[in-house]
Amino acid sequence: MKVRIKNIFPxxxxxxxxxxxxxxxxxxxxxxxxxNPEQLAYDLPAKKIKLYRIRFAMSEIWGDEIESSADTVxxxxxxxxxxxx
Amino acid sequence: MPHDHSNPLSPSGHxxxxxxxxxxxxxxxxxxxxxEILISKGITSTIEIQKTIxxxxxxxxxxxxxxVAKAWSDPDYKKRxxxxxxxxxxxxxxxxxxxxxxxxxxxxxTHNVIVCTLCxxxxxxxxxxxxxxxxxxxxxxxxxxxxxxxxxxFGLNLPKDISIRVHxxxxxxxxxxxxxxxxGTDEFSIEKLESLVTRDSMIGVGLPKSI
Numbered sequence: 001m002k003v004r005i006k007n008i009f010p011x012x013x014x015x016x017x018x019x020x021x022x023x024x025x026x027x028x029x030x031x032x033x034x035x036n037p038e039q040l041a042y043d044l045p046a047k048k049i050k051l052y053r054i055r056f057a058m059s060e061i062w063g064d065e066i067e068s069s070a071d072t073v074x075x076x077x078x079x080x081x082x083x084x085x
Numbered sequence: 086m087p088h089d090h091s092n093p094l095s096p097s098g099h100x101x102x103x104x105x106x107x108x109x110x111x112x113x114x115x116x117x118x119x120x121e122i123l124i125s126k127g128i129t130s131t132i133e134i135q136k137t138i139x140x141x142x143x144x145x146x147x148x149x150x151x152x153v154a155k156a157w158s159d160p161d162y163k164k165r166x167x168x169x170x171x172x173x174x175x176x177x178x179x180x181x182x183x184x185x186x187x188x189x190x191x192x193x194x195t196h197n198v199i200v201c202t203l204c205x206x207x208x209x210x211x212x213x214x215x216x217x218x219x220x221x222x223x224x225x226x227x228x229x230x231x232x233x234x235x236x237x238x239f240g241l242n243l244p245k246d247i248s249i250r251v252h253x254x255x256x257x258x259x260x261x262x263x264x265x266x267x268x269g270t271d272e273f274s275i276e277k278l279e280s281l282v283t284r285d286s287m288i289g290v291g292l293p294k295s296i
Contacts, residue, residue: 015203015255015256016255017202017253017255019229031185031257031258034256034257037256051256051257053258055250058230061229061230062230065230066230067231067232067233067234068245068248068249070245070248070249071232071233071249071250071251072248072250072251073229073250073251073252073253074251074252074253075252075253075255076253076254076255076256076257076258077255077256078256
């Protein structure tokens with residue numbers, strides 16, 4: 001399934017790298033539930049939320065500045081950072 | 086003179102490192118203060134701290150090499166490793182703790198490489214402490230954009246028909262690369278296979294030793 005990473009810039013202990021924000025990728029696998037690090041880092045009650053591994057084509061991230069169109073980047077992204085494309 | 090420091094070079098020809106006589110930094114003081122409070126309250130002890138440091142130092146890429154060599158020589162174990170690497174590591178006595186491990190298989194058409202662009206997440210239970218370059222910006226920022234150029238700097242020149250998968254450990258997963266078994270090793274014992282597995286081959290910036 002194709003998804004887009006939200007292009008937002010909230011402060012705090014965020015685990016979504018900025019180079020992937022606004023980019024479209026494909027869900028590679030569902031990793032299950034993990035406590036939200038954005039609360040956990042501050043010792044706040046942290047809800048368990050879904051974590052996914054998402055695969056991005058190099059061209060989607062970097063445009064024309066790529067070495068090979070076959071190369072990819074995979075990253076783990078929490079569900080509240082994902083929207084259906 | 087028994088103790089002459091006038092010579093700026095050590096017997097090996099390198100300059101002596103200066104003594105660190107500067108006052109402690111803010112964070113060094115903070116660490117000592119917190120440690121002393123935890124010990125005085127009986128929450129931890131010097132023995133426990135020392136034991137934990139020793140346990141950390143005992144972990145090395147030899148652990149990961151055991152996992153890789155087992156996967157090379159036992160197809161059923163390899164299946165289990167690719168399905169659930171945390172459980173498969175535990176089978177060999179390497180407990181991953183709360184973190185989840187994913188094993189990434191290199192094939193004739195795919196090469197995997199690991200990074201943590203946000204900090205320095207690393208499969209310490211299997212590989213020990215990360216090398217300095219793994220924590221540095223020049224590796225972390227460039228491997229996700231120019232993997233072929235960076236791998237070339239490590240001496241790994243991958244042909245275009247092999248696609249590169251970069252894996253950014255952004256959250257709760259840790260990764261280990263399962264490199265291709267070198268050719269000509271069919272008769273090798275598991276111990277001999279282990280000796281071919283390098284740390285860099287399990288990060289994905291190198292290949293196992295060839296024979």
